[in-house]
Amino acid sequence: MTTLDPSAVRRRFPALVAQPEVVHTCAPGGTQILDTALDAMRDAAVQANANQGGAFPASARVGALCDRAKDRFGQLLGSEPEGIVFGPNMTTLAFHLSHALDERLATGGQIACTRLDHDANVAPWLDLAERTGATVRWIDVTADGRLDLDTLADAVTPRTRLLTFPLASNALGTVVDPAPLVAAAREAGALTVMDAVHGAPHLPVDRRAMGVDVVFCSPYKFFGPHAGVMAADPELLASLTPDKVRPSPDTGPERWQTGTASFEAIAGATAAADYLLDEATLDRIGAHEHALAERFLTGLDERPDWTLHGPASAEGRTPTFAVTHRTVDPQRVAQVMAEHHVNVYAGHYYAVEPMRRLGLLDAGGAVRIGFVHYHGPADVDLVLAALDAVG
Helix, strand or coil: CCCCCHHHHHCCCHHHHHCCCCEECEHHHCCCCCHHHHHHHHHHHHHCCCCCCCCCHHHHHHHHHHHHHHHHHHHHHCCCHHHEEEECCHHHHHHHHHHHCHHHHCCCCEEEEECCCCHHHCHHHHHHHHHHCCEEEEECECCCCCECHHHHHHHCCCCEEEEEEECECCCCCEECCHHHHHHHHHHHCCEEEEECCCCCCCCCCCHHHHCCCEEEECHHHCCCCCCEEEEECHHHHHHCCCCCCCCCCCCCHHHHCCCCCCHHHHHHHHHHHHHHHHHCCHHHHHHHHHHHHHHHHHHHHCCCCEEEECCCCCCCECCEEEEEECCCCHHHHHHHHHHCCEECEEECCCCHHHHHHCCCHHHCCEEEEECCCCCCHHHHHHHHHHHHHHC
């Protein structure tokens, strides 16, 4: 395994080349787009500006583009190509899936959710429970922002029909081990849904090896365009009835894609998947990001006015950090940091449950600082300097 050279990596991202003075630590909300992803989107718009099913070359190219996309995302996510579904974003896909699960929950079963999740992996299941009369039980979070597995036994019972959880917290960076959750779900005969949106830029995802029924991710979080991907057990998808128009296919993943897909986005997303599979690779990314996390945590520990919310070690986390200042409001912190060319978000970032659990929801949330592999040690130091500028 060779190390990553941040300067070489940055040259692959036109937005970073165009704005060399800016530190984009807003990455958990969306990364910058890779050069080959941008090229693929343009090529698709020029050479494959058509729909599928036509007898002409552009339509054939669209079909080939989609077939390759399913194959590459199958490799990236450890799932069969026949279970890869594309959509506008993870949230839309999750709501779409939830509607297809009404019949399974109609007998008043139970749904287990975690208080570590982004709301895209909570709200669809709360709506499902409301429609079907199901009961929602919660897997809690500890004071240091990890799943409290002591609450798992109460949350998952023989009546549980669905268990949902994140691979990693988009707010706190906490990495979740799927194994105990999947084991509990299997014992109950429940389906499992994993939100890998935050985890996918940092961690390997293997749906089949993890034993998970459905995985969601969003390519715009790993250097591609705005889009969503659902990787599911093909047999599960075949057993469900999604909302669709009558002419849509009755079999295969396309029956889950409502309306015409954004083929440009699929092309760009596939180029991002190629990059993670063939070039940067997640093992090299992980080693590089671990060093960034250690450097940031060491620096933050030297600044007593700042509080870290979430795991205090670089182990078991992504390089995403929720921090608050002793006296300065998170929105003001974000503004000062922007004035120093460091981009961050402040608030709850749709992670309502973890922010409520940690007592931050009604206090303005926190400032989220997120590194990815195109950052280097100098970027960490610039972020720490911006924290010092807050006061």
